[in-house]
Amino acid sequence: MSEKNLPQGVSIVTENGLEAVRIDTELCTGLVYRNGAHVAEWTPKGSEPVLWMSGSSHFTDGTAIRGGIPLCFPWFGPGRDGDRTPAHGFARLSPWNLTSAELSPNGLVRLVFTLTGDDVADLGGFPADFEASYAVTMGTAMQLALTVRAGEQPLEVEEALHTYFAVGDARQVRIEGLDGADYLDKVAGDRRTQSGDVTFTAETDRVYFSEATTRIVDEQLGRTIVVEKACSANTVVWNPWVDKSEAMADFGDEEWTGMCCVETVNALGDATQLSPGASHTMSATISLT
Numbered sequence: 001m002s003e004k005n006l007p008q009g010v011s012i013v014t015e016n017g018l019e020a021v022r023i024d025t026e027l028c029t030g031l032v033y034r035n036g037a038h039v040a041e042w043t044p045k046g047s048e049p050v051l052w053m054s055g056s057s058h059f060t061d062g063t064a065i066r067g068g069i070p071l072c073f074p075w076f077g078p079g080r081d082g083d084r085t086p087a088h089g090f091a092r093l094s095p096w097n098l099t100s101a102e103l104s105p106n107g108l109v110r111l112v113f114t115l116t117g118d119d120v121a122d123l124g125g126f127p128a129d130f131e132a133s134y135a136v137t138m139g140t141a142m143q144l145a146l147t148v149r150a151g152e153q154p155l156e157v158e159e160a161l162h163t164y165f166a167v168g169d170a171r172q173v174r175i176e177g178l179d180g181a182d183y184l185d186k187v188a189g190d191r192r193t194q195s196g197d198v199t200f201t202a203e204t205d206r207v208y209f210s211e212a213t214t215r216i217v218d219e220q221l222g223r224t225i226v227v228e229k230a231c232s233a234n235t236v237v238w239n240p241w242v243d244k245s246e247a248m249a250d251f252g253d254e255e256w257t258g259m260c261c262v263e264t265v266n267a268l269g270d271a272t273q274l275s276p277g278a279s280h281t282m283s284a285t286i287s288l289t
C-alpha cells in the first residue's frame with residue numbers, strides 16, 4: 001500500500017530498522033511490523049501500554065520479535081507431532097502485505113495484512129496455495145481476526161495469537177475464567193484440571209482446553225485485561241520464570257516479572273481442519289476495565 005492511500009492517523013514508518021505501520025488516533029496509539037504482521041503496541045489513550053515488549057528483542061526481517069503478538073501459523077510450537085520447524089510456524093517470520101487501512105467514523109483503525117505461499121521463504125512442506133488474512137482493529141479495544149482459506153488441498157492448521165501482556169508483577173496477578181478447565185501442563189508433561197484462578201509461582205506453560213473469556217486481574221497496575229475469543233478452542237498461558245528467561249538470548253534475565261502470555265489458540269487435537277476452498281476465522285477482542 002502506498003503512503004498516499006493511508007487514512008489520517010496511520011503512517012508507514014521504520015521502527016528498529018523494520019518497516020511498520022504506526023497508528024496515532026484520538027483513541028489509541030499502536031504499531032504493527034510488516035515482519036510477521038506483528039502487533040508490537042496497542043495503548044488506549046490515557047492508559048499504560050497493554051502489550052509487553054522485551055528490551056532484548058531482535059529486530060531483523062525473517063526473525064521472531066519477542067513480545068507484542070507473534071502470529072503463530074500454520075503450526076504451534078513444534079507442531080502436533082513435535083517435529084516441525086521453524087518453531088510456531090513460518091507466519092511470524094514472513095513479510096505480510098498491508099492490503100487495506102481504514103479509519104471508521106467512530107475512530108477505529110482497521111488494518112488488513114495478507115500472506116500467501118508466494119511470500120514465504122520456506123513452507124516446511126505446507127501447501128503453497130493457502131491464503132491468510134489478518135485484520136487488526138484498534139480503538140479503545142483491539143480486535144484481532146486471523147482468517148485462513150484452503151486452496152485445492154485440505155489443510156490442517158494450528159494457529160495462535162501469542163499475546164504478551166504487560167503486568168505490574170506476574171507473581172501478583174490472577175487469571176480468571178479457566179477454573180475447572182482441563183489443560184496440558186507442558187512443564188510437568190501431564191494433563192491436569194484447573195482449580196480456581198491461575199497464578200504464577202514457577203515456570204508455567206499450559207494449553208487449556210477452553211473457549212472461555214479470560215480476565216487478567218492486575219491490582220498493582222489497577223486494571224483488568226479482558227480477552228474474549230471466538231472460534232478458539234485453547235488458551236495458552238505462559239511465563240518462563242527464572243531459568244528459561246536466562247536461557248533465551250532475546251529475553252532479559254529479569255523481564256519475566258513484567259509479563260505474562262495469555263494466547264488465543266487452536267492447537268494439538270483442536271487444530272482446524274479445512275476442506276478444499278473452505279475458510280475459518282479465529283478472533284480475539286482485548287479490552288481494559
Ligand SMILES: O=P(O)(O)OC[C@H]1O[C@@H](O)[C@H](O)[C@@H](O)[C@@H]1O
Nearest residue numbers: 077087088162186205206236238
Ligand atoms: O521462544 P518462542 O518460540 O517464541 O516460544 C515461546 C513459548 O511460547 C509458548 O506459547 C509455548 O507454549 C512455549 O512452550 C514457548 O516456550
